[in-house]
Amino acid sequence: MKDHNKTLYKAGSYIYIEGDEDVDEVYIVEKGLVEFKSTNERSSTHGNSAGPGDVFGFISSLSLRPRMETAFAKVNSSVVVFSRDKFLSLLQKNSDIAIKLLNAYADELRLYDTMIFPMAAGRDTFLPEDEQLFNLGLHYYRSVLKANAFYVLTRHQQMYPDGIKQHEARAILADIEKAGIRRIPRPVPEGIYRRYPDNQIIFCEHEPGDELFIIKKGKVKIVKYHGNSEIILSVLKEGEIFGELAIVSEMPRNATAISFGTTVVLPINKDSLLKLIKKSSNLLKRIFTAISQRVWFTYIRMESKFYEKPVTRIYVFLENKLIEDNVSLKSREPHSFNFGIDELLKMTGVPPDRVAHAMEELSRDRNLTFTMGQIIIDNPSLVSSRARYHRSRDHLYDGDSADRDEHHRDGAEFTVQKKLENELRETSADMKVPGPDPGDGAPDSAGNLFDEIEDELEEIE
Secondary structure, three states: OOOEEEEEEOOOOEEEOOOOOOOOEEEEEEEOOEEEEOOOOOOOOOOOEEOOOOEEOHHHHHHOOOOOOEEEEOOOEEEEEEEHHHHHHHHHHOHHHHHHHHHHHHHHHHHHHHHHOOHHHOHHHHOOHHHHHHHHHHHHHHOOOHHHHHHHHHHHHHHOOOOOOHHHHHHHHHHHHHOOOOOOOOOEEEOOEEEEOOOOEEEOOOOOOOEEEEEEEEEEEEEEEEOOEEEEEEEEOOOOEEOHHHHHHOOOOOOEEEEEEEEEEEEEEHHHHHHHHHHOHHHHHHHHHHHHHHHHHHHHHHHHOOOOOHHHHHHHHHHHHHHHOOOOOOOOOOEEEOOOHHHHHHHOOOOHHHHHHHHHHHHOOOOEEEEOOEEEEOOHHHHHHHHHHHHHHHHHOOHHHHHHHHHOOOHHHHHHHHHHHHHHHHHHHHOOOOOOOOOOOOOOOHHHHHHHHHHHHHHHO
């Protein structure tokens, strides 16, 4: 197609359908009104409508993932349609629009956070920011992660010198100092890069952010403190970007980043980011692709939590994590996740009174192996089959009948389950897996990216 064209949609006509995998196009409303709807009305993306000047369809397009909602013209509407590459080119020429779009990403991710981590599940949600930061430090202290506790509580003292938790924070810091920790652990500078040892905080939740980071070597865990425990949101690898939303939205960090093994990162501050975006199409594409994928997967993860049955949430979550790791749902090759059964139960929001039943269900699945801090899937296609099966059961039952079904399954029903699983296993090879085409708009290798950024930073300085 051309780089862009103008299309008139009559009232009631569809622009794209939820689940569409043809995602090369991004849209801007010139005149009229476009509305959005999804199969799950409890979740939404970037509002319910778009008017003149609003951009839509960019998350799926830039992440190269299926459409998250259905878009249709509420009234006769004129819409400008851009190719993905042309849209990225426009963003590069106008960094103000790029930053505005990043702000939209930040707002959407924070909205999803409130839905994934409901207020009722955590008292801390209602507390002032300084108390939330103190409670995070207290959590690390009680978990005997003293270096992390020292980092958080020191930041608490620096940020809130008159906070109501200052005396408690000082007392804990004094106790930690007795163990020989007397300053915040610092990364080792290596030119423009920083090296972190294993399990060191790069930044923490609730503190302000003035840098984003690109992983040159190693891995980084992104975690969130919620409900008196720590939940792993993601484990990022070489070439991936994190921490970008705080510097564009001027909001506190909404998660904690911790090195996972020896890790080398490239920090980029806001001023450098704006200059690099104008000069490096590679960096621009990588940033927007990474954030779009994060929004897409956060949305999918949020949507999965609306299932009533914990076992459904678990299998749908594992299926989504396979997609996130670019593992084909047709694959029969083993794959492992860097989180354990405890993290899995927390991430899927299994209530304490249903943990035992969920564990019993998982223990019967010989396709899953649980080790310390790791889950191994022998055959990913079977996870997808089970996810589809449990989805169908959640659609058939609700409320008390769902609970009754989970806890009182008789032998005949179990036979029906096995039959359905066999059918799903046979059809799994035909499933189409959403995911990026390696040759379609994929960013260059991480090595090329760092070479390009190093050259550009030298010019900026």
